[in-house]
Amino acid sequence: MPWWFVWGAALLMGGGPLSFWSCQSPSLRAGKLYLQQQKFDLAIEQLEQAVGEDSTSGEAYYHLGRANGLAGYYVEMVVAFDRSLALSGRFETQIKEERLHYWTRLYNDGVRIASMRQPQLEQARTKFRLATKIIPSRLLAWKNLGIAQYSLGEIDEAITTFEHVTLFSRNDTVSLRTLGTLYLQQRRDQDAIEVFERALLQVEQLGTLTNLAVAHTRLGHLDDAEKTYLRALETNQDHWQSHYNLGSLYWQRGRLNDAREAFERAVELNPDDIDARHNLAAAYLGLNLLDEAFPLLEMLVQDMPNNASLWRELARVYDHRGMVEESRMAHERATEFGE
Template sequence: MAGIGQWGSYSRFLHSSRGVDIIQKIIYFKRVKSLFVLYLKGVAGQMKRSYVMLFFLSALLYSFATMGFQCASPELTSARLYIQRQEWENAIKSLEKEVQKNPQDEEAWYLMGRVKGEIKDFQGMNDAFAKALAISQQHKKDIQDARLHFWAQYFNQGVLNFQKGKDSTEYYDKAVAAFQTAAIILPDSVNTYKNLAIAYLAKGDDTDAIKTMEKALSMQEDPLIARLLGEEYFNIGKKHKDSFEEKNRDALEVIRAVDAIHKGMHREDVEKTLGSPDSKEQGKGKKSQEEVWMYEKYGLKLTFVDRLLAQKTVTKPFEAPIDSTDYRIAMDYFNKSIDVL
């Protein structure tokens, strides 16, 4: 007779998922066997017993093939039960054990993705789904449906929060967060990136708005996004242009002054514009009406006749001390603005 300790172990086994699994099989096979006993009695005189037994064994093999859910490992069986009870953490533990033992278990990876989605670990969900699809396409439709289910939740949240942004700007932050999550769930959704970009613009985050619009346009052409992106490029270009002019105000004024000197200009106006020359030389003889001014700093030789500028000669290029960093950046963005439209 079995001892109390042995009976306790046996009882626990019967109540475990593995024990329940085996009991279900025994009951099923007993029913099948009963049917075939009756069949044997009816055909004993017409068919040899060996052929009947072969038929019976074939039926048993078929039953094994069609009872895949009952032949699952203890870990996978437990995971299914936990999923039914919505015990997500326990389900993950069981599934992690299963895929560690059997990395090619497509169903385990699929279920792992579903559970990861339920706990809002959407990157983990996508990783698990990707592994399932790499093994088999069996749950491809289920995976697509699961992704769309979670994506729709967050996309709709983003739209609702964006609409509330006119009442409080904090809703724009919530809209951005919702669209960001939707983009993780369904990375190939162009509409998600479009709405995310507009939400960034609404909250004043131009940098992230530009990155998101660039991504959206790389996926699909869109006139509205192209126009918005072009405007952003132009605005950034203008900011750098203004910065360039502010930083180099004095140097630019000198350049403009030098460029403003033109033939026919009165010498008093020239002196007012450029200041006193480094030297003055009065003409002699027939050229007594001429006067030559030298501006070494600007590389200019100016010849006046009857007090009017008759000739402007550049003796060397004038190089003003200008920092052109912002200018180059401005031109890059202006060109981008043109190209994107």
């Protein structure tokens, strides 16, 4: 099952009971009879006539809602139920049961469809959206709707959905982090900062701190970014990417010694990362520590043999070390690949 459909199945409940007849219009009686016979379109026709004849009949609207639900017309069902409740509380219990019944069915169908080996995300999105209309206050369907929208590339729609979730569930750190990440993806960095800070009021979380620092950096809040990266490292001193990000920030601020130390730690923790090794070599070169840069450059030209800049810097180090033939070959490579 994909990680993002983590909200489990809900308990499916049965529909509401039938009501006894009282003094009713012929169209209402006919509509209820068609309901018993499972002729739902005919029932809807008669019940629409009934509410046309008596727009104050909460019972007629209730049965019209039932007929629409059984026929699969869920939006029309909600409209009829809402009208019934506005007129009378007589069917409130039955309507709650009906709503839960259909919400649960649609929600579970959406999870099942989205969790298949080949997910049908458009269908799942439709199921979740209908569930949100049936019981708007149940946020599980909203969350999965937002994730389905994101997975379909509907980023603006996903943002709107998660804004709704976080409006009514203000301490939901998972949804806050998701919304902040979506803002970050859209380069709405100030919005991302506000949402990430709300999430951090609940718990210090490494990923949230990292993303918050990225947003601060992009807005030029470099002091805030540095403090945030240091907070991230307090949660996990061995998180190599935080050291790497901090090194990049120090480099941006011209603090080359601090950048070197941060990149050294990043490479120590993740020696296979090419970017970390590349940036450490750049820090060494920036500090004129050519001997320290030498082994990194020799490895990097193996990883990126078409990178002219690396060959040029390696040629410079070869010159420094008196390796004339190696320097000549490195210069040739730099020329071959563009410099």
